[in-house]
Amino acid sequence: MNRINFSWLSLLLIATILIDSCVDPYRPPAVSAPNTYLVVDGFLNGSGTSSIRLTRTQNLTDGSKPTVETKATVMVEGEKGGSQTFVDKGDGTYTLAAGGLQFNQKYRLNIKTAAGRSYQSDYVTIKQTPKIDNVSWKAQDQGVQFYVTTRDPTNNTKYYRWEYEETWEFYSAFYSRVEYLNKQFVSRMDDVNHCWSNGKSTGIFIGSSEKLTQDVIDQFPLVFVSNTSSNRLKIRYSLLVKQYAQTAESFEYWQNLRKNTESLGSIFDPQPFQVIGNIHGVTDPNEPVVGYLSGYSVEEKRIFVNASELPPWRIPSMYEACLPDTAPIFRTPEKPSAADQAESGAIPIDEILSPMGQIIAYRMSSAYCVDCRTSGTNVKPTFW
Incomplete structure (x- = not known):
């Protein structure tokens, strides 16, 4: 999941409302609240390495990077017994090697910080993610729209989430020798004229086939790449799509989080509300914890788009x-x-x-x- 720099309490007050009139702007007290809450970022991987990153929330006005939670003990516990301890990488990241988790089994996460505070997640089922059928694209007037298509022949998935990584080739203005x-x-020994850049998705992309007769997601619109505001399509562009199966509960969590982070525009739009994850304080049950633990495997598919395949655009x-x-x-x-x-x-x-x-x-x-x-x-x- 993407990094979240604020507690779910502050989701009630995500943005300062500025009304273009004589009304003074409202600056909520939560913006300068002194509390820092635990942020749990990661998932249990049924077919690869599981990675959990622990950080602390910060004020919206704080421009520094979030504080990482180091020297914690992170363990995964099976509903049928047994536990495994994550390896502390020293930078707030904790990993568990592949092979220790089983599909369709339930596990929960136990966290104990260096300060002695304990946290625990609900039990989550490790779901096997269906393969991606196709990642396609279509040239439009202002750029390229990318789509993802997938299906589960067993009709057991129904809820999906996607992330993507993009890479593009480019040249600087001058060749330096x-x-x-x-x-x-x-004389210069290395070429600093020819490079590649990359980016990761920042939005929340979820889809469901719950109301369909078949478990099929057909051409879900994932990302649009402009042909006027960047050079991403000028030479060669690559998109790597990552797909994750979701439970109904995790789908609802992401859906609510998307509403809170993407649907705010004015006081007349739907207002933010509390987004509650499935990780809770044990030492203090009233202490908020940011994050939602899920369990699944990851399916990936990469495509390339060459400039020669596109219309004769004048891409900057x-x-x-x-x-x-x-x-x-x-x-x-x-x-x-x-x-x-x-x-x-x-x-x-x-x-x-x-x-x-x-x-x-x-x-x-x-x-x-x-x-x-x-x-x-x-x-x-x-x-x-």
């Missing part, structure tokens, strides 16, 4: 405003030297030679325009 290293200009490179600048070798009253500019963060592109073949200046530009690593990585993904 020179770098400034140890206060001198030398995101470097349209980039321009090179000529920086002289020696400082002048009008202009700082190339070394001065490099010391200030500019990146050299290439040399400018005199008619005699001597270097008299360098073409330079900003790091964003030259070094694609400012927006991604120049390490080619293994699946590319």
